[in-house]
Amino acid sequence: MEYKWLQSFIVAAQTCNFRTAAQQLHLSQPSITVHIQQLEEFLHVPLFKRERNRVQLTEAGELFQLEAQQIVLQWEQSIERIRLVSKGIQEKIIIAMTPLMVETILPHVLYQFINDHPALEISILVEDSAKIENLVQQHQAHIGISLLPTRYRHWHQELLIESPLELVIPLDAYDDETGAYIDYEELFQRYTLFTHHHPTIWDELLHNLRENYILTRQDRFSNPMSSKD
Incomplete structure (x- = not known):
């Protein structure tokens, strides 16, 4: 199974349109069709139902859509981890914070933290407070610094700054x-x-x-x- 097959399948499954998938991936429509056919042959199961100019996921296709997304996510995380190790970085931490925090005290704190922990790579996502909790919930950020308290009782939260x-x-x-x-x-x-x-x-x-x-x-x-x- 090749990575490009999974990429083509995931986008095609999301759009249910091979032409749109080709545009998003900057490929030709025949390339998308070939990737899907090769993936179906590898899995020995049809992933799409083809009806005239429309395609829809089969039951197996709906199941494999989730599996394919997890495979690609794991693939990308592994590549990122190897990239970081090659740079002498042991771990990457993504922090989501509000524009207000970015513009005030946090840059100085982060600068000192980065100097004290050179083996960590810090990435900052700037987003409004109402969306930060979802970024953490969806694993798009490891830490959220927000002006709003969390809605989840099992989450750990600490007061960082009072003004x-x-x-x-x-x-x-x-x-x-x-x-x-x-x-x-x-x-x-x-x-x-x-x-x-x-x-x-x-x-x-x-x-x-x-x-x-x-x-x-x-x-x-x-x-x-x-x-x-």
Whole structure:
């Protein structure tokens, strides 16, 4: 059984269209057909039902689709492991984290960690907090650093960073001793309050603010990195 047969079969099984599979793999359609035929001959079982211009997986094809995906995944992991060993790297760790973490303290921590563990290769996936848990669940990342707590009770989670919540307002021309008294009621009525730059705190925070102040102008924060976090 050849690797290219499995590749052609997996894409053809996903699309149920040999022409589309050929386009995705940058092959000719006859090449896809030959790969499927060779795989069927090797397995001694039909994998597709051919009806005019359409193909559908047989029962055996549906079963082998899962097996083929596992074989290819194992193949790719083995190749990656050999590549890392040849570079003197013993293991690769994939960390999924939010743009906010990437832009703040984590790069300094990771830089120190990489220096202390040269036999490890670190790969960073930047994704919004709501998607990080799924990346770990689907084994696309080994570690997730998120602004949201996990939904899974059996998962281990630790608090890495705490930061104070601060109110930022335009700077006046005075120092703390000579400056005018800050009237928070007036501030919330005068200036626009930018919200929702953090995915966990704002519902409760806005509720508490509205109980104490009149918020005349609000604007939801939009992150330039695809509105993440």
